[in-house]
Amino acid sequence: MRTSLSGVLSANHIRLEHSVARIYYPGSPRSRCTDPPARLPSPHSMRPEDVEHMREAIGLAEAAAAEGDVPVGAVIVCDGTVIARAANAMRSGGAIAHAEMRALAAASATLGTGRLERATLYVTLEPCAMCAGAIVLARLRRVVFAAWDDKAGMAGSIEDLLRHPRLNHRAEVTAGVLAEESAVLLRAFFRDRR
Numbered sequence: 001m002r003t004s005l006s007g008v009l010s011a012n013h014i015r016l017e018h019s020v021a022r023i024y025y026p027g028s029p030r031s032r033c034t035d036p037p038a039r040l041p042s043p044h045s046m047r048p049e050d051v052e053h054m055r056e057a058i059g060l061a062e063a064a065a066a067e068g069d070v071p072v073g074a075v076i077v078c079d080g081t082v083i084a085r086a087a088n089a090m091r092s093g094g095a096i097a098h099a100e101m102r103a104l105a106a107a108s109a110t111l112g113t114g115r116l117e118r119a120t121l122y123v124t125l126e127p128c129a130m131c132a133g134a135i136v137l138a139r140l141r142r143v144v145f146a147a148w149d150d151k152a153g154m155a156g157s158i159e160d161l162l163r164h165p166r167l168n169h170r171a172e173v174t175a176g177v178l179a180e181e182s183a184v185l186l187r188a189f190f191r192d193r194r
């Protein structure tokens, strides 16, 4: 995880979606699943409540950093209500204790089901392969994240599992919400550990 997040150490590696040069055109040769990944644009998908929920996720990330964990926070909202809050806890929970996994488990416990079709996940860093897989399995309607992760991101940076054409569920994705605030936290965390 530490290695995989090294991409966020450099300001050059943190990009908001509007600055991404590669554009994906459905139906073009690039849309074949074997083609290189593309960070799909979502310029009109941001909603008014997104900043508020992402700010809460960033607060959770800050709390994780205070505990010595990589600062990533996640919030899950269903029908306008926050049903789960979690932060990275890999120091105590091991490699699978990512904020998204912990938030998904809490949301499933709250709702009494593993299917979260009406839920939106807010997370401060682009999900990794494990978390993106769990998001697809839980059938989340929407994922909103802050910073891109060049080294491990599976929402368009390395591959796009959240919107893979051959999987049987695709989430709506909004990227770049409070991206710089999340990136600053991550950079400060890794800088302090050197």
Ligand SMILES: [Zn+2]
Pocket: 098, 100, 127, 128, 129, 130, 131, 132
């Ligand atoms: Zn993850």
